[in-house]
Amino acid sequence: MELLERLFGVIGDLTWGWSLIPILVIFGVFLTIATGFVQFQFFKRMFRVLSNKQADPNKISAREALLISVGGRVGGGNIAGVAVAITLGGPGAVFWMWAIAIVGMATSLVECSVAQLYKRADGTGSYRGGPARSIIHGLGEDYRWLAIIYAICLIAAFGVGFVAFQGNTVAGAAYDSLGIDRLWTGIFLTAVTGFVVFGGIHRIAKAADIVVPIMAIGYIGMALIIIVMNIGEVPAVFSMIIKNAFGFEEAVGGGMGAAIAQGLRRGLFSNEAGLGSAPNVAATAEVRHPISQGITQAFSVFIDTILICSCTAFVILLGDVYVPGAEGIDGVALTQQSLVHHLGDWAQYFLTAAILLFAFSSVIYNYYLGENAITFLTDSPMGxxxxxxxxxxxxxxGAVAPNATAVFFFSDPMMGILALVNLLAIMMLFPIARRILQDFRKQLKAGVERPVLNIDDFADLDLDPEAWPKREEKAT
Known part of the structure; x- marks a missing residue:
């Protein structure tokens, strides 16, 4: 076991410690420029998905795919991780968190559009897709080994490891604030999860359609109340964030460097842009053009980081609990104490409920990623x-034996490999992504309100005609 821990520790150092964050940042900037700042061009268009109505109730709509994705991206990291980033990196970490989210919107748009393009109909009215299938159908069978590595890492990191950590987070929060024994929380969470996941992607989508709006609107609404209560201090907080981000004021040791490192790391972990997870969900949606779902998934990054992570940041920075550079900080405790400072003791119970919803939505999202990878590796229903x-x-x-989560030490290193494989695939498939982006823009320029992918225009690609049936109307 010790040898395995060392091995995965080395893998983690070589990915997250040395290469992955710089690659994600540089590649995100490249995609932003190479796509003509696509996240800004289509920003207003992103909000259309909120009123999206699916004509076929047996299909996953763009809105449902968005909510599943938001439910997965938004988790304990939006509450605890942001608090730790601010403590270790200072208020300036918030600015760099915003910056990487804006860049990540372009990355997510590209990776999710490619996953949509190469999705396959599974014969049940649903679609399967994601980086593994994009590698096979976009790069060819010679790269199957790369797709297999991706699928195995996806199952290990998201399908197993992170699920245990979420169970641990929920049970810990329920015990600390409500005194509920971990066993009862574990039984409840396991039962509810089982009910949802045994219903397949459609039941997962329906659960996300209920849970995600409640948790997102509730958390954002609470933060807005606190901002309004402290409206006079908001300009000073913005000034503090900017000054610390660029080294004009030093809140912690390391100054600007610490702010950049913590902000980029928290942003990337939170919004998952480029990590190769969200494309698996993006491919399930029934849309007219792949870029449409790419735009939707870019919006998911915006919701996760610019909205929800910022809520946590302002709750903390507008209060008096935050101590720059404090050692041994518990992120959940800092956010909880900040809420109590602003709103009173009842706020700690609100946060417990938020953690429960955030973690549950992440669990069902992580499960689906694992399921999608399993269906790529084997056709057997036993899988x-x-x-x-x-x-x-x-x-x-994870719920009843919190120390047991240490067994899943492989999760972060596996996610590191997963991300590198995904980025390599995106790099090789970027010319294809650029083609469909040009097709989307061309139709918009021609006056088509809702562009449609015509599979005949891409006859040289290995696309599934059942996933992309011909449509008679291009403008409706």
């Missing part, structure tokens, strides 16, 4: 059944 039972088991394990 999916085995994963469902495994997920329920590790949720229970």
């Amino acid at each position: 999916i059944l085995g994963l469902r039972l495994l997920v329920m088991g590790v949720i229970m394990l």
Whole structure:
């Protein structure tokens, strides 16, 4: 076991410690420029998905895919991770968190558009897709080994490891604030998760359609109340964030360098742009053009970081609890104490409910990523059944035996490999992404309100005609 821990520790150092964050940042900037600042061009268009109505109730709509994705991106990191980033990097970390989110919107748009393009109909009215299938159908069978590495890492990191951590987070929050025994929380969370995941992607979508708006609107609404209560101090907070971000004021040791490092790391971990997870969900949606879903997923990054992470940041920075550079900081405790400072003791129970919803939405999202990877590796239904039972088991394990989550030390290193494989695939498939982006823009320029992918225009690509049926109307 010690040897394995060392091995995965080295992998983690080589990915997250040395290469991955700089690559994600540089590649995100490249995609922003190479796509003509696409996240700004289509920003207003992103909000259309909120009123999206799906004509076919048997399909996953763009809105449902967005909510599943938001539910996965938004988790404990939006509450605890932001607090830790501010403590270790100073208020300036918030600015760099915003910066990487804006860049990440372009990355997410590209990776999710490619996943949409190469999605396959599964014969049940649903679609399967994601980087593994994009590699096979976009790069060819010679790269199957790369797709297999991706699928295995996806199952290990998201389908198993992170599920255990979410179970641990929920049970810990319920015990600390409500005194509920971890066993009862574990039983409840396991049962509810089992009910949802055994219903497949459609039940997952329906659950996300209910849970995500409640948790997002509730959390943002609470933060807005606190901002309004302290409206006179908001300009000073903005000034503090900017000054600390560029080294004009030093809140912690390391100054500007610490702010950049913590902000970029928290932003990337939170919004997952470029990590190769969200494309698996993006591919499930029924849309007219791949870029449409790419735009939707860019919006997901905006919601996660610019909105929800910023809520946590302002709750903390507008209060008196925050101490720059404090050692041994518990991120959840800092956010909780800041809420109590602003709103009173009842706020700690609100935060517990928020953590419960955030973690649950992440669990079902992480499960689906694992399921999608399993269906790529094997056609046997026993594979999916085995994963469902495994997920329920590790949720229970994480809830009742918090120290047992140390067994899942491989999660972050596996996510590091996953991200590198995904970025490599995006780089090789970027010319294809640029083609469909040009097609989308060309139709908009011609006056088409809702562009449609015509599969005949891409006859040289390995696309699924069942996933992209011909449509008679291009403008409706």
